Amino acid sequence: AQSVTQPDARVTVSEGASLQLRCKYSYFGTPYLFWYVQYPRQGLQLLLKYYPGDPVVQGVNGFEAEFSKSNSSFHLRKASVHWSDWAVYFCAVSLYGSSGNKLIFGIGTLLSVKP
Amino acid sequence: NSKVIQTPRYLVKGQGQKAKMRCIPEKGHPVVFWYQQNKNNEFKFLINFQNQEVLQQIDMTEKRFSAECPSNSPCSLEIQSSEAGDSALYLCASSFRGAETLYFGSGTRLTVL
Numbered sequence: 001a002q003s004v005t006q007p008d009a010r011v012t013v014s015e016g017a018s019l020q021l022r023c024k025y026s027y028f029g030t031p032y033l034f035w036y037v038q039y040p041r042q043g044l045q046l047l048l049k050y051y052p053g054d055p056v057v058q059g060v061n062g063f064e065a066e067f068s069k070s071n072s073s074f075h076l077r078k079a080s081v082h083w084s085d086w087a088v089y090f091c092a093v094s095l096y097g098s099s100g101n102k103l104i105f106g107i108g109t110l111l112s113v114k115p
Numbered sequence: 116n117s118k119v120i121q122t123p124r125y126l127v128k129g130q131g132q133k134a135k136m137r138c139i140p141e142k143g144h145p146v147v148f149w150y151q152q153n154k155n156n157e158f159k160f161l162i163n164f165q166n167q168e169v170l171q172q173i174d175m176t177e178k179r180f181s182a183e184c185p186s187n188s189p190c191s192l193e194i195q196s197s198e199a200g201d202s203a204l205y206l207c208a209s210s211f212r213g214a215e216t217l218y219f220g221s222g223t224r225l226t227v228l
Contacts, residue, residue, distance in 0.1 A: 036219075043121075043206055044219040088156065102148065102171070103217060105158040 002027045004091050006106035013081050014114045021076040021109045023065075023091030032094035033074045034103065035065055039087045047089075050074060061085070086113045118142065121207050121220035122189075128197045128227050136223040137189040140209030146170075147184050148217060149192050152204040164190065197227040 005024045013019050025031055030052050036044040048059025055067040065076045074091060088110050092103040120139040128134045140147050149161040162172035164184040172182075179198075184190040194201055204224050208217040 034216075041221075043119075043221040044208075044217075046216065046218065049216055090156075090158075102160045102163060103158075108156040 002093060002095050002104055004093050004104055004106040006089075006091055006109050008109050009107075010110045010112065012112040012114060015083050016080050019076075019078040019081045019085075019111070021089050021091075021111065023074045023076065023106060025072055025074060025091075025093050027072075027093055030069075033065075033067060034092045034094070035059065035063070035074075035076050036090045036092060036105075037087045038090065038108070044090065047076070081111075081113055083113045083115065085111060087111060119207055119209050119218055119220035121205075121223050123223060124221065126223055126225045128225065130198060130227055131196050132227075133193060133195060134197045134201070134225055134227070135191060135193040136205055136225070137191050138207030138209075138220060139189045140184075140207070141218050144209035144211050144218070146210045146212065147190050148208045148210075149182060150206045150208065152206055152222070154203070158206075161192070194225075197225070199227050201225060202227045 003026045007022055033050040035047040037047050038044050047063050048057050048065055050057050050067045058064050063078050065074055067074050088108045090108045091106045095102055095104050118141045122137050126134055145166050148163045151159040162182045163170045167184050179195050182192045204222045206219050206222045208219045210217050
């Protein structure tokens with residue numbers, strides 16, 4: 001069955017350090033993949049999206065992600081983390097069906113930033 | 116930034132009471148989704164619409180949940196008889212086409228006492 005796994009419930013990095021948040025997907029075919037961020041007491045904001053093409057996609061606020069078909073992964077990266085990046089990050093895959101499309105989400109990774 | 120507007124931000128109901136929340140999708144987006152996010156960050160798809168028509172809904176939705184997206188009015192999600200297990204963040208999202216890019220509102224946090 002189609003699914004998304006985020007193996008790290010929580011990741012802590014120092015401000016200014018680099019970041020990688022992991023995402024593994026299970027999908028029959030070529031997936032459309034997304035990273036969303038949820039700040040405290042807010043909804044989800046789109047960071048970036050992958051449509052079949054260039055495996056490295058750029059997003060907002062310096063985030064990027066790399067699609068790997070061989071590893072079934074879509075990891076999120078940032079070169080230098082800022083304290084304002086403290087949030088929960090969700091990876092999602094778009095599931096296509098005869099009754100319309102919907103997103104399947106991972107359970108999120110909480111990013112904590114140390115000063 | 117998303118322009119999906121959800122009201123109210125917070126909703127507190129007793130068990131058995133009706134709970135109703137509203138969503139104004141982003142202008143020009145014909146597709147609307149409702150998701151339930153529980154305290155463990157698990158997302159449950161509830162229902163989606165294209166224009167005013169229901170595309171898909173889960174069984175739970177068919178029994179106690181009702182939703183509509185009338186033309187020229189906000190979309191709404193209503194729980195007929197709230198249960199403690201319904202306590203969650205309800206997220207509305209809209210898109211121009213399917214689920215290729217969903218834009219989410221800030222959510223309505225429902226607490227059922």
